[in-house]
Amino acid sequence: MLIKTGILNPVSPEKAEFIRKCFLEIRGDVIVSVSDKASGKDFIDYSDYLCTPGFIDLHAHLSQFSARGNSNPQLLDWLNNYVFPEEIKSFNPPYAEKIAEEFFTELKKSGTTSVIAYVSASEKATDIAFRQAEKAGIRVWAGNVQMDCNAPEKLCASTEENLRISFALFEKWHQKTPLLNYIFTPRFAPVCSRELMKETGDYALKNKIKIQSHLSENHNENLWVKDLFPECKSYTEVYLKYGLLGENTIMAHCLHLQEREIKIMAETGTKIAHCPESNLFLKSGIFPLKEIEKAELSFGLGSDVAAGSSLFMPYHMRIMDYMQIKNYVPPEKTFYSATLGSAKVLNEHDSIGSIEVGKQADLAFWEIKDYALYNNARKIIQTMQYLPDKASLKELLVAGKKVL
Ligand SMILES: [Zn+2]
Known part of the structure; x- marks a missing residue:
């Protein structure tokens, strides 16, 4: 399965990356490539959607x-x-x-x-x-x-x-x-x-x-x-x-x-x-x-x-920030805490928590209002956690299988 989509990926508590257009190839339950070039002619066109790790x-x-x-x-x-x-x-x-x-x-x-x-x-x-x-x-x-x-x-x-x-x-x-x-x-x-x-x-x-x-x-x-x-x-x-x-x-x-x-x-x-x-x-x-x-x-x-x-985890990301009344919690950190950070807690960060080659295809595809106007990871995370009405889930994959 080849999908053309935008991706938002946690990298560390300080960093997240946004790629507006790339091709995700999934074979069985695994992500086998993330590339700016299509590996075939047939692909599912989710160019207007944002893909995050589940x-x-x-x-x-x-x-x-x-x-x-x-x-x-x-x-x-x-x-x-x-x-x-x-x-x-x-x-x-x-x-x-x-x-x-x-x-x-x-x-x-x-x-x-x-x-x-x-x-x-x-x-x-x-x-x-x-x-x-x-x-x-x-x-x-x-x-x-x-x-x-x-x-x-x-x-x-x-x-x-x-x-x-x-x-x-x-x-x-x-x-x-x-x-x-x-x-x-x-x-x-x-x-x-x-x-x-x-x-x-x-x-x-x-x-x-x-x-x-x-x-x-x-x-x-x-x-x-x-x-x-x-x-x-x-x-x-x-x-x-x-x-x-x-x-x-x-x-x-x-x-x-x-x-x-x-x-x-x-x-x-x-x-x-x-x-x-x-x-x-x-x-x-x-x-x-x-x-x-x-x-x-x-x-x-x-x-x-x-x-x-x-x-809804973006809601808890928001409360994580609100509760730290004396500390600023960057959106990248809240996003990491609900994805790759939790995968690390589970000692499963080699298989889940982010969109990477070799990892399980646990993926969420979102429609974000005014998505075309956004050009960086922070802006998108902020929208998802503070303005949840602007994000709606379109499809969910667990281990490469569509479950919603
Ligand atoms: Zn409890």
Whole structure:
């Protein structure tokens, strides 16, 4: 397949490139050439469209998709009042089916080709989520949420049962197709026993599988962790002690880390999912962008639906800028954080996150109003993130296959 199109590509947090006209050749699932000359006579003419790499949503809660828009100024109350009751609904298979289908459809409409998702604490619901992801043709890392204490009984399987469910789902779904991946998902330390964290960490390490969880989002949460784990000097040290940190781990939020915690994150190579709208919505705090960058921690952007209201990543790029009230965040950096930066967090930057020869053809084609007038990358990124009404998605490819 040969396509004539404009491209917008992330290069680094400081740089993005715009090429008004080039020819993209896709063979199977891979981009085989990006050239200013056509390699054949027949091509699809998308000259008036802009092609970007498909967005990567580094943190979203699939089973909370219908719980968006329920405000509460405190994380723990919000979980108890809205999130846990909603996640319990996914124990009903038809409901889980409906939510998963809506979630993946909306992701695709938003130009997202990869998502890292938390499902519910239900084996059935997670199974259904993978089936729907396969049907949707989207690239996923998804996991059954693990909890074995301090949460509603329905959501807390015993430690043993919890591990059995996660390991069985991993065996069944991880790499069943090249697009499907399992990620171990202990929700956060307060609802996980020491044994659950330790066994999960050991198993993930042995099988080289990713882990996701939440860290230092809210002050009350931090106090609770301090109370529950008196043997550890900090929240980060809880995860360190019980074996969940490392290069394959993505921790969401990380808003209130002390210097020594940032050091542990850097030493272990632990990555971060930054979810700015969620931080604003739950009044959790401001992401310490300068400190995280100074420590060279790898981070990318997540929607954190349902504490985030939208799956449209340019919207979260905008909030990332707005939330840094003391720092200017260049558009190139927000764009990088929703594409190549997130691919790096996943250790998948050799295969996704930008438009390059040899990479997977995960591509979004956009119609941009007044596109002919734009002549540089910054102008286009600004339009997409601040004036989203001017951008509409025309086509989406995942691994070279049209999914929308
Ligand atoms: Zn979350």
